Amino acid sequence: MEKIKNIIQASINVKQQVLESEALLQTIVKVSETIVNSLKNGGRIYFCGNGGSAADAQHLAAEFSGRFYTDRRALPAEALHCNTSYLTAVANDYSFEVVYARLMEGIGNKGDILVGLSTSGNSANIVRAFEVAREKGIVTIGFTGMTGGVMKEISDYLINIPSTDTPRIQESHILLGHIVCQLVEENYFS
């Protein structure tokens, strides 16, 4: 029981720090406004991550393309790992490092948004996708851990959770991701 309580408390502590970080909260506001502007100008939102963060990418994309709280028209959002034929072919024929970059090359357009979720900030396939995004004028939003890793240098917006513990970082990513979904849904459809 003690162990379980300690883990829950650790998750709360990270979220408490997020709550007290004016800078992070301001970034959330800016990110939400940027996504609304992109959507209003015909942009699309792409999400990518690995492992649990791929699940988070898929989850958040579905809030936009499906629904979050309200009944409204679908918004154009996709997670980049969902086509397993594409993923296995490109990883097999080229490398796993280029799987997301190649998709951005193929389907990303100027004014779109690319959200990358990486607790280390160092996942090479996300970093490579952000590099392609930068070349194409696609706005990048990094959800990372405390240091931001390599993504700190190449993200237009960085949401770096004040923790170095992968699961605790992911738990705050999904909280803040949900907040972004709610703000975008409310503002876009108001």
Ligand SMILES: O=C(CO)[C@@H](O)[C@H](O)[C@H](O)[C@H](O)COP(=O)(O)O
């Ligand atoms: O869900 C978890 C851990 O909670 C794992 O699957 C985790 O996402 C994987 O180890 C990822 O490959 C870690 O990558 P990243 O967060 O450093 O980009």
Ligand SMILES: [Zn+2]
């Ligand atoms: Zn996990």
